[in-house]
Amino acid sequence: MSAGTRGWTAEKRLVFAKILSNAEIARTIYRMEFEIMDEDGNSYPAPAPGQFINVYLTGGRMLLPRPFSVCDSAAGRLTLVYGAVGAGTRALAGFAPGERIRVGPPAGNGFDVAAAGTAAGRGRIVLVGGGVGAAPLLLLARRIRETLDGGDAEISGGMTFGGAASATGVVSGVNATYAPPARSPALHAVLGYRSEPFLVSAFEKYCDQTDVATDDGASGFHGTAVDLLKEQTLTGGEFFFACGPRVMLRALARFAGGQGIPLQVSLEERMGCGYGACLGCACKVASPAEIQHRKVCKDGPVFNGSEVVWDV
Amino acid sequence: MCKPDLRVRLCGLEWKNPVATASGTFSARDSGKYYDFSRLGAITAKGLSAVPWQGNPAPRVAETWGGMLNAIGLENPGADRFIAEELPFVRDCIGNAGTRVIVNVAGHSVEEYCMAAEKLDAADVDMLELNISCPNIREGGIGFGTDPRMAAAVTSAVRKRVKKPLIVKLTPNVTDITEIARAAEAAGADALSLINTLTGMRIDVKRRAPVLANGSGGLSGPAVKPVAVLMVWRVARAVGIPIIGMGGIMCGEDAAEFLMAGASAVAVGTAALANPAAPAEILEELTAFMAENGFADVEALRNALR
Ligand SMILES: Cc1cc2nc3c(=O)[nH]c(=O)nc-3n(C[C@H](O)[C@H](O)[C@H](O)COP(=O)(O)OP(=O)(O)OC[C@H]3O[C@@H](n4cnc5c(N)ncnc54)[C@H](O)[C@@H]3O)c2cc1C
Ligand SMILES: Cc1cc2nc3c(=O)[nH]c(=O)nc-3n(C[C@H](O)[C@H](O)[C@H](O)COP(=O)(O)O)c2cc1C
Ligand code: FES
Numbered sequence: 001m002s003a004g005t006r007g008w009t010a011e012k013r014l015v016f017a018k019i020l021s022n023a024e025i026a027r028t029i030y031r032m033e034f035e036i037m038d039e040d041g042n043s044y045p046a047p048a049p050g051q052f053i054n055v056y057l058t059g060g061r062m063l064l065p066r067p068f069s070v071c072d073s074a075a076g077r078l079t080l081v082y083g084a085v086g087a088g089t090r091a092l093a094g095f096a097p098g099e100r101i102r103v104g105p106p107a108g109n110g111f112d113v114a115a116a117g118t119a120a121g122r123g124r125i126v127l128v129g130g131g132v133g134a135a136p137l138l139l140l141a142r143r144i145r146e147t148l149d150g151g152d153a154e155i156s157g158g159m160t161f162g163g164a165a166s167a168t169g170v171v172s173g174v175n176a177t178y179a180p181p182a183r184s185p186a187l188h189a190v191l192g193y194r195s196e197p198f199l200v201s202a203f204e205k206y207c208d209q210t211d212v213a214t215d216d217g218a219s220g221f222h223g224t225a226v227d228l229l230k231e232q233t234l235t236g237g238e239f240f241f242a243c244g245p246r247v248m249l250r251a252l253a254r255f256a257g258g259q260g261i262p263l264q265v266s267l268e269e270r271m272g273c274g275y276g277a278c279l280g281c282a283c284k285v286a287s288p289a290e291i292q293h294r295k296v297c298k299d300g301p302v303f304n305g306s307e308v309v310w311d312v
Numbered sequence: 313m314c315k316p317d318l319r320v321r322l323c324g325l326e327w328k329n330p331v332a333t334a335s336g337t338f339s340a341r342d343s344g345k346y347y348d349f350s351r352l353g354a355i356t357a358k359g360l361s362a363v364p365w366q367g368n369p370a371p372r373v374a375e376t377w378g379g380m381l382n383a384i385g386l387e388n389p390g391a392d393r394f395i396a397e398e399l400p401f402v403r404d405c406i407g408n409a410g411t412r413v414i415v416n417v418a419g420h421s422v423e424e425y426c427m428a429a430e431k432l433d434a435a436d437v438d439m440l441e442l443n444i445s446c447p448n449i450r451e452g453g454i455g456f457g458t459d460p461r462m463a464a465a466v467t468s469a470v471r472k473r474v475k476k477p478l479i480v481k482l483t484p485n486v487t488d489i490t491e492i493a494r495a496a497e498a499a500g501a502d503a504l505s506l507i508n509t510l511t512g513m514r515i516d517v518k519r520r521a522p523v524l525a526n527g528s529g530g531l532s533g534p535a536v537k538p539v540a541v542l543m544v545w546r547v548a549r550a551v552g553i554p555i556i557g558m559g560g561i562m563c564g565e566d567a568a569e570f571l572m573a574g575a576s577a578v579a580v581g582t583a584a585l586a587n588p589a590a591p592a593e594i595l596e597e598l599t600a601f602m603a604e605n606g607f608a609d610v611e612a613l614r615n616a617l618r
Binding site: 008063272281290292 | 336337338339341342343345346347348350358364366367368369370371372373374375377378379380382384387389390533534582584585586587588589
């Protein structure tokens with residue numbers, strides 16, 4: 001029904017999804033898989049790595065949508081990995097397979113995978129995750145793996161993967177539990193957790209090397225993902241993709257900046273609408289433009305580490 | 313069951329129906345992907361100033377029970393860029409569907425309001441809405457809209473400089489809103505819109521700090537609706553100019569409530585954050601409500617309150 005003069009169809013809409021599974025994979029961390037229902041399944045756009053979706057919960061306490069990165073996706077099915085941290089995510093954790101949730105279409109600008117290939121002479125892609133920040137990096141790892149294996153020129157062009165360009169290894173021996181890699185892998189994940197790792201085997205499927213760090217040293221390297229990265233010899237030929245707590249991303253941005261390594265980060269910010277209408281989700285960027293704010297929900301959530309103004 | 317006539321007249325202009333978007337919660341490029349806004353009676357652009365404004369640092373929004381706080385700080389690209397880049401797109405989407413275009417005007421001084429309003433008056437817009445909730449920097453940051461004298465001063469100054477119908481948008485953060493409403497009417501306002509957001513605060517008790525970077529923000533959403541309905545009802549009995557009612561409208565019956573309280577039209581704000589297509593859905597629900605309850609037109613609804 002359109003009173004307008006033009007034929008009009010909605011480019012975007014909220015759809016219902018049926019939950020296929022929803023299980024705790026680490027303490028307070030859940031993995032939910034769902035399927036877009038009915039006729040919407042076919043028209044639902046395939047999410048790109050780094051895009052997020054809005055989940056619409058109901059109730060007086062939960063007026064606003066909750067944004068979650070897409071952790072994995074194939075053929076109308078999506079996987080989210082989320083921490084139960086508040087009312088909405090705790091409610092989400094209570095959903096059982098077969099129940100329905102309402103979700104929006106994939107939103108925002110994801111990781112610019114092509115940039116990793118076009119930066120000349122890049123030898124290694126490093127995915128740096130902190131906690132649930134690992135979620136969007138998994139879909140990214142999968143896409144990069146597919147591209148590498150498929151020999152897609154877009155990202156492998158001009159790159160020497162896993163070559164002898166560097167003898168990457170641990171510089172200092174402070175961390176006994178951490179075994180240094182023998183050589184530089186093409187796709188390397190460095191994942192930091194508070195205490196209990198998750199998604200590690202999923203990353204191992206796609207990555208040439210997957211390293212784990214924990215704040216309490218319960219497994220892997222004792223320290224943060226960025227600490228672990230600093231323990232390694234870098235050639236400057238790396239390309240970083242990262243998602244995690246802002247403090248981690250800030251530390252990584254400083255480190256990457258100092259080493260001249262390009263970095264893309266996926267940011268979190270409180271959102272109003274989650275689709276570009278309210279300007280609730282400001283990210284301050286260094287820009288010559290009159291307005292130094294960008295929308296995390298539309299211009300992001302992925303930004304270049306060097307453009308973000310971290311000290312706000 | 314009759315098919316209701318939804319047309320309303322405001323300040324000599326016909327709207328094809330009484331449902332508009334509220335300022336700051338609508339973006340033609342983004343909202344327009346979810347619903348056809350050329351079906352609405354009017355759309356309202358976000359607050360525009362004479363020069364670009366940066367807005368506040370993040371976090372700018374916080375959810376509350378039944379609502380939300382916002383402290384966007386009126387980030388906007390300035391009237392010139394809006395006119396050059398946004399307005400042609402809005403007009404193109406509307407075509408000849410007749411949807412009215414309202415621009416919301418912000419300023420920190422009477423002169424700034426006038427400058428922005430003049431630029432917008434000369435552009436292809438239908439009505440101007442003066443957001444007088446802004447602080448007056450010349451008078452120690454007191455909101456223009458909280459003092460009848462200042463509200464009248466900015467209204468009459470802008471009124472003299474523009475030709476288009478002038479709506480004055482009132483803040484609810486006052487002791488007696490009818491006093492401000494009368495002052496705006498006497499100073500030349502053609503219509504009033506209310507309510508803007510109610511000032512509020514949330515504290516994160518674990519971080520022991522305000523949730524919003526700005527400290528305080530404006531409360532909107534269903535939690536404010538009873539306050540808004542009462543204010544519309546009071547103002548409707550105090551002035552002779554039409555009222556655009558808003559504050560927490562989430563469904564068609566909420567819209568009907570404002571019309572019964574005396575508003576001539578309504579605007580949908582926060583609902584569009586909770587559901588991107590809300591304004592169009594609310595229009596459909598209002599139409600259905602009127603049909604089912606035998607309201608032939610909006611005037612019938614406005615006169616229905618016993
Ligand atoms: C682009 C993006 C991607 C995200 N991806 C993931 C993910 O993959 N896995 C995951 O566990 N979390 C992710 N988050 C964070 C997630 O959105 C919040 O944890 C969630 O909204 C908390 O909701 P709640 O109701 O449980 O918490 P409450 O604190 O009760 O929420 C209150 C309000 O604050 C908002 N909010 C609270 N924490 C955050 C936060 N960290 N970021 C943004 N808004 C917040 C909520 O959306 C809600 O509007 C992402 C955030 C963004 C912006
Ligand atoms: C995110 C956000 C931004 C807003 N920006 C403006 C603005 O620029 N100018 C204005 O006059 N009102 C602004 N408002 C107020 C709304 O237009 C409306 O008056 C108020 O939110 C009450 O209606 P609601 O409960 O339907 O949202 C804003 C509200 C929100 C939630
Ligand atoms: S959350 Fe509304 S614009 Fe980004």
